[in-house]
Amino acid sequence: MKIAVPVDENNIETGVCISFGRAPYFLVYDTETKGAEFIENTAAQSPGGAGIKAAQMIVNSKAEVLLTPRCGQNAADVIKAGNIKMFKTADGSAIDNINAYVDGKLSELGEIHPGFHGH
16 A cells, blocks of 8 residues: 655655645555655645645555645545545654554544745
């Protein structure tokens, strides 16, 4: 299974980025191979629509799960259309959150915010 996480640096021990659409990188972790791939978020510098573009990158990565602290409505719509489940991250590094998800310790991300359009 592939798990995507917005991260601050291209390092598995880095923290989870608080902003999904403007995260510098996305970590895509394969639980079967234990392989980690880092995707530069080219949408981060977009003047608008960063969340939607970032969400499409996650869909294109073939991730089945997204671990994120929060997500805007437009991005969530793209993620859901891609049949990707979203879970809320906890404190700790990206790998800590991946392990917590695998252990069944993270809850589904239920609260979707309207987005930060133009901010």
